[in-house]
């Protein structure tokens with residue numbers, strides 16, 4: 001028997017929340033949703049980026065400078081958004097994230113903690129702040145941004161991979177808990193998206209042993225194929241279709257397929273395929 005599809009979620013016209021909306025995927029999501037008549041509540045710790053996003057939005061917008069690691073600030077933001085919301089809630093996207101490039105054996109512990117605090121605790125605080133509001137209204141989606149690195153491990157990204165696997169485990173558990181509530185929880189796994197994630201990262205050494213961050217920035221620009229606007233579209237479409245897991249980009253689909261065929265030895269296959277995925 002086919003498993004029952006999750007119920008469809010309405011997003012257009014509903015109040016939506018996006019963390020980390022001052023750049024990249026978060027900014028593109030806020031802009032896309034606003035273009036579909038969604039009042040948007042956005043936050044970021046980078047006030048300049050946040051204000052730049054806000055300035056591009058013509059409809060109702062509530063923008064708040066906020067560090068997602070701060071549980072109290074996320075709770076206060078949720079209360080403020082609930083007071084303000086001109087329409088029922090559609091989706092709450094816990095998107096803010098950071099990374100560090102360093103080998104596990106040489107890792108600066110404070111950088112590993114930074115990544116876990118933003119990527120994992122930031123998502124948990126955001127989920128717990130907004131979930132009661134969605135449960136009260138009996139609809140809506142908690143959308144937590146993981147990564148393809150929440151499906152595989154990758155050299156020099158041990159803390160990032162750990163944080164994104166944690167987001168996936170948390171979100172999938174929540175999804176099962178929410179069965180029958182009308183609310184859903186969705187894990188998003190982007191492949192390479194053309195954003196500032198690497199420029200905003202902390203850097204010690206990459207997977208090739210490079211200690212010059214500009215090399216990694218160039219590599220990333222070379223490999224990341226999907227635009228933030230396309231990522232935003234994929235997220236909205238996936239949520240509206242009731243998907244529990246959303247993969248973004250052909251690289252993410254390819255990796256998910258590879259993982260099914262080679263659940264342990266996927267990295268060896270990836271290394272062999274590497275020259276094919278680089279732009280000439």
Ligand SMILES: NC(=O)c1ccc[n+]([C@@H]2O[C@H](COP(=O)([O-])OP(=O)(O)OC[C@H]3O[C@@H](n4cnc5c(N)ncnc54)[C@H](O)[C@@H]3O)[C@@H](O)[C@H]2O)c1
Pocket residue numbers: 019020021022023024025026043044045046049066067068069095096097098118122145146147148149189190191192193194195196197198200224
């Ligand atoms: N770009 C990719 O290739 C890619 C791939 C997989 C997953 N992701 C994930 O997508 C999400 C969005 O990243 P992006 O690629 O748009 O990167 P980005 O750096 O362009 O945007 C991330 C935003 O999060 C904000 N942010 C970081 N720490 C914060 C904090 N403590 N409090 C509030 N805001 C904070 C930043 O200021 C920035 O505006 C992240 O969770 C990232 O891990 C990105």
